[in-house]
Amino acid sequence: MFLNYSQLVWFLLPIAAASGWWLARRNARTAKANTGRPRISPDYFKGLNYLLNEQPDKAIEVFIKMLDVDSETVETHLALGNLFRRRGEVDRAIRIHQNLIARPTLNGEQRCLALLELGMDYMRSGLLDRAESLFQELIQTRSYTVQALTQLLEIYQQEKDWDKAIDTARRLESSSGERLVPIIAQFYCEKAEELRQGGQEGQASDMVRRALSVDAHCVRASLLDAELAVKAGKPKLAIRAYKRIEKQDPDFLPEAIYPLVDCFRELGKLDELMVYLESIVVKHGGITPTLALAELIAERHGEGQAIAFITDELRRRPSVRGVNRLIKYALAHAEGATRDNLLMIKDLTGKLLESKATYKCNHCGFAGKSLHWQCPSCKYWNSAKPIHGVEGE
Ligand SMILES: [Zn+2]
Numbered sequence: 526m527f528l529n530y531s532q533l534v535w536f537l538l539p540i541a542a543a544s545g546w547w548l549a550r551r552n553a554r555t556a557k558a559n560t561g562r563p564r565i566s567p568d569y570f571k572g573l574n575y576l577l578n579e580q581p582d583k584a585i586e587v588f589i590k591m592l593d594v595d596s597e598t599v600e601t602h603l604a605l606g607n608l609f610r611r612r613g614e615v616d617r618a619i620r621i622h623q624n625l626i627a628r629p630t631l632n633g634e635q636r637c638l639a640l641l642e643l644g645m646d647y648m649r650s651g652l653l654d655r656a657e658s659l660f661q662e663l664i665q666t667r668s669y670t671v672q673a674l675t676q677l678l679e680i681y682q683q684e685k686d687w688d689k690a691i692d693t694a695r696r697l698e699s700s701s702g703e704r705l706v707p708i709i710a711q712f713y714c715e716k717a718e719e720l721r722q723g724g725q726e727g728q729a730s731d732m733v734r735r736a737l738s739v740d741a742h743c744v745r746a747s748l749l750d751a752e753l754a755v756k757a758g759k760p761k762l763a764i765r766a767y768k769r770i771e772k773q774d775p776d777f778l779p780e781a782i783y784p785l786v787d788c789f790r791e792l793g794k795l796d797e798l799m800v801y802l803e804s805i806v807v808k809h810g811g812i813t814p815t816l817a818l819a820e821l822i823a824e825r826h827g828e829g830q831a832i833a834f835i836t837d838e839l840r841r842r843p844s845v846r847g848v849n850r851l852i853k854y855a856l857a858h859a860e861g862a863t864r865d866n867l868l869m870i871k872d873l874t875g876k877l878l879e880s881k882a883t884y885k886c887n888h889c890g891f892a893g894k895s896l897h898w899q900c901p902s903c904k905y906w907n908s909a910k911p912i913h914g915v916e917g918e
Contacts, residue, residue, distance in 0.1 A: 599625065599635050606642055615650040622646060637668035644676060653680050671701045682904075687712045687719075708906045710740035711898055717749050726753055744770055744777045745898050751784065760788035771805070776910050778805060779813035779918050780896070786817055795821065811918050812844040819850065828854050843915050849874040881916050884909050 572587035602625050610618040622643035626636060640659050647656035657680050660673040674697040681690035691712045698705045713736035720729035730753050736746035751766035767781040767788070782802075789798035802818040805811070815838050823831035832854050839847045852871040859867050882892035886909045891902035899906050911918045 599631065599639075603638060603642060606646070610642075610646055610649055615646050618646045619643065619650070634668075637663060637666065641669045641672055644673070648676060648680065653684065656680060671697065674700060685715070687716045706740045707743065710736040710743040710746060711906045713739065714743065714745045714749060714898070717746075721749070721753065726756060729753060742773045744773050744780075747773060748777075748780060751781070755784065755788065760791045764788045764792075768801075771809075775809045776913070778809060779811055779911050782813045782817050786821075795825070799825075806838070810842050811913070812842075812846045813918060815842075815844075815847065816850055823854070828857065845874050845877055845916050849878065877916070881912075883912055883917065885912050 568587055572584045575584035575587060602621055606618045606621040606625075609615070609621065622639050625631065625639040626643065631639065640663055644656045644659035644663070647653070647659065657677065660677045660680075663669050663673040664677075674693055678690060678693045678697060681687075681693055691709055694705045694709050694712065697703070698709075713732045717729040717732035717736065720726075720732060730750070733746050733750045733753065736743050737750070740746075747766050747769045750769075751763040754760070754763035754766060764785060767785045770777050770781050782805075785801075786798060789795065789801075799818070799821055802814050802821065805814040806818055815835070819831045819835050822834050832851065835847055835851050835854075838844075839851070849871060852867050852874070856864065856867050856871070883894050884896050885892040886897075886900040886903060886905065888905040888908040889900060889903035891900055891909070892912070893901075896911070897909050900908050
């Protein structure tokens with residue numbers, strides 16, 4: 526619900542009127558000076574005056590002040606605070622929630638709800654430390670545990686505090702029953718990346734192993750594992766890690782193909798590479814393994830056989846990248862007008878590929894040219910994959 530100022534004032538107007546009327550009547554009753562006619566609070570007219578003078582900002586302040594906090598208006602305060610936060614007016618939301626919490630009349634349940642809301646206000650305004658201590662307090666009192674843990678998990682991810690993120694995700698998993706192991710594995714991978722960047726490859730490997738022990742299907746861990754093995758001069762181990770991806774999620778195989786080719790080359794095992802690539806092409810298709818295999822065929826048996834192989838594959842699975850490669854091979858033997866035409870087509874397919882994203886988030890549809898394990902748009906983990914189809918993989 527997103528209201529503009531004037532809509533918000535019209536929403537507040539009757540509530541303020543009722544509250545002012547109720548207060549006036551109650552005060553009149555206790556003072557035993559009931560004239561028999563309920564009096565409307567002067568503040569109400571003050572607010573109304575601001576409104577008529579097109580000063581909705583001041584009108585809102587007055588109406589809010591009129592809303593005395595008692596058991597009957599707590600809900601209204603909470604709804605208002607929530608509304609302000611959603612509209613991006615976090616300072617107002619914070620004031621309302623702080624005001625609520627300060628009231629001794631609040632019952633335990635209401636106080637906890639106000640704490641949760643205030644914590645979310647702090648998060649929205651970037652005051653992560655304050656938000657964190659409120660959510661910790663809620664967890665200690667066993668109130669709104671799942672919501673508080675969810676928010677804490679968000680905070681630790683923003684702060685890149687992966688140890689706390691792992692611990693919180695585990696607690697959230699047991700409180701909510703939601704399966705979070707694929708995300709926990711990503712947190713271990715984040716730690717591994719940090720360690721690798723700091724030159725601590727051995728400890729990075731330990732983290733990769735932990736990632737795989739919590740989630741055996743973590744493709745990122747296998748890629749990291751393989752890259753660390755390559756860096757350590759162990760191509761055999763790297764091949765084993767890259768090959769694991771086929772069982773984990775074959776959609777990610779394109780990520781492994783060219784590094785795998787390098788490892789097999791280093792070991793001089795081109796026959797074995799050829800058998801492996803053939804099996805991948807037969808089982809999963811995909812233009813990256815097809816082109817890697819075509820290069821190998823061209824190298825060992827000549828370009829004529831590579832062209833025949835690609836043509837055959839394109840009939841089964843059309844691909845712009847395949848056509849582009851085919852033209853490259855054809856250009857080597859073309860002359861005159863044919864060559865000019867081929868160059869023009871190659872230019873066109875090249876431009877078409879340049880403009881296309883290679884990865885897409887399956888949750889929000891965000892697409893780009895680099896692989897993100899956490900979507901930069903919707904912040905989901907494990908939601909982006911290489912794009913398959915005629916213009917993609
Ligand atoms: Zn997304």
